Structure formats: structure tokens, C-alpha cells
Amino acid sequence: MAVQVLTVLAYKAGEPVTSSLLAASVNTNPVVIRRLLLVLQTAGFVETRKGASVGSRLRLPPQRIDLAQIYRAVETSEPFKLPQRNPKNPCAVGHCIQAALVQVFAATETALERELAKTSLAHILGLVEKSCGQNRKTPH
Amino acid sequence: MAVQVLTVLAYKAGEPVTSSLLAASVNTNPVVIRRLLLVLQTAGFVETRKGASVGSRLRLPPQRIDLAQIYRAVETSEPFKLPQRNPKNPCAVGHCIQAALVQVFAATETALERELAKTSLAHILGLVEKSCGQNRKTPH
DNA sequence: TTAAATGTAACCCGTATGGTTGCATATCGT
């Protein structure tokens, strides 16, 4: 969802967009968008002003935003977390395996981010504009 | 968890292990283990016999099992699924972006599996035995 | 000053994962 919102913002190329409009584009609730925008603000991706007839806009050019950055900003719980199997049983391979899995999963995580880093927001925007084949400023 | 169970089975090197013992090693419930074993059975990784003093054992050598296979067997919901934003609104970038994101996420998924395929169960077993530094057959 | 927008809190809901109990069934060992 974050990618979708940022793509719309990139599509608007710096013009402020209200959360209601973003919500309509993603087909969800404005509040959900605002929650997401707060995260994107602290990550430095967007700038939001309060008040009438304003909204949010990109702070960085789409070329300088890639999916890995968005992933790190948005993702809370690591998909490769080991379920924190507690102590309690004194033995078993279970104890030793944790450390091994941490290594492997960390490697996987970095590989994942390296892959995501290959795709920039500008790239996605290009795909959208090409496949959609529409003129700017008119998202209809 | 699946990796952990399979590692223990590999550790036992073909000897049948009961779900209760596996549960103790992973510190969880035997039923949970059995549910997982059913998946691993249909995936062809393990073989389970019912009855007294038996259990499950590996059907393949640990070298021929890698994390990508386990991932595909166990994982149900794709981590990179787009939330199925329905039609309902006639316009917006939202419609065009779906196709673009599908491409990008599919590429990410394959990259992830390619990374997971690098690590075999035998490799993990090696890490465990080295870091744990214990003799076989006696996980306590 | 007023309309419009954000920030934020408080809920609800659907889904997924894992845990728990209980019981029928199959099978090994004696």
C-alpha cells in the first residue's frame, strides 16, 4: 500500500495531494492513509501540511526512492523472525539451532533488500504510465 | 519451525522420532508438530508411521533439501501479495499500478527463493553441530 | 472567521498462527 501511495504522489510530481484523494485512489479510508503518511513523513519521503486545500507531497525525486527504503520504513515485524522459542527445556538441538538460523535468515533478509533496492519509484512510475498510457495530471 | 523440526530429524539421521520428542525439542505441543508433519509428508520430506515406539524420519538426505523447498512446502500466504484492492472506483493510478507491482513482486519472490535455495539442510546441520559441538545421537 | 484538512485516539473485524483438549485409529511388542 505504501508503494501505491508513493507512486500516486510521484505521479502528481510534487503537487500536494489530500489524504482523501489518496484514499480514493487506493480505495480505502483516509485515516488509514494518514497513518501511513505519518510513517512516510518520519522516513523523510513525504512532507505534509495541515490546513485547508493542502496535503502531502514527495520530498525526494522518485529516482532516489527504492523499494528497499520503503520496505524498511514500513515493515514492522520481520518476516524471517524465529518465533522466540523460550528456554524452559534444558537441552535439545533447539538451543543450538537458533544461532544458526539467525545467520541464515539475516543473509536472506539482506538478499531480499538488495533485490528490492533494484527497483526505484521512478521505475514503477514508468511502468504505470506506459501500461496505462495516459497523460499526466488526469488520473482518470 | 519447519526448519527446526527437519533439522532435528536430520540430526537423528533416519531414526524415527516421535512427535512428542520433536515437540519437546522445539518447545511446543505435539499436535502442532503433527500438523506440520502432515505438510512435510505430502511434500515428500518425511515419512511417518503410526503405532507404538515409532514416529517420523527423513526420506531424503539433508543435502537434497534446501530452504526454498521447505519454504514452498510450508508457506501458505505469499508475503508479497497485493491486498486485492477491488474495483469499485472507476479510475485512479490504483488500477494501473497493480500489474506493475505484480511484476516487481514476482521478481522479488523468485530472488528470495533463489537465495533460500543456497542453504541446504545439511549446511544448517553442520552449523548446529559445529556451534553446539556435541556428539551425535545424544541431544540430551 | 470559516471551511477544509490533518493528527490521534478508540473501537471493531477478519485472518492467520499456534496452543490445547479429546478421541478414534493404527501398529508395534510381548
Added chain:
DNA sequence: ACGATATGCAACCATACGGGTTACATTTAA
């Protein structure tokens, strides 16, 4: 043959998480 043992399976509960919804105070441009 029989009892001990372990799986298969169903039902239910607890928890966490993402997302949706409503409501309200606050800020700001026009």
C-alpha cells in the same frame, strides 16, 4: 491376541496483526 503407544483429526480458544470505521481536537489557507 491384547494392551501400550503414537498418529490423524476435529473442535475450540488465545493472541497478534492489518485494516477499516467513527469521532473529535487542531491547524491553516482562503
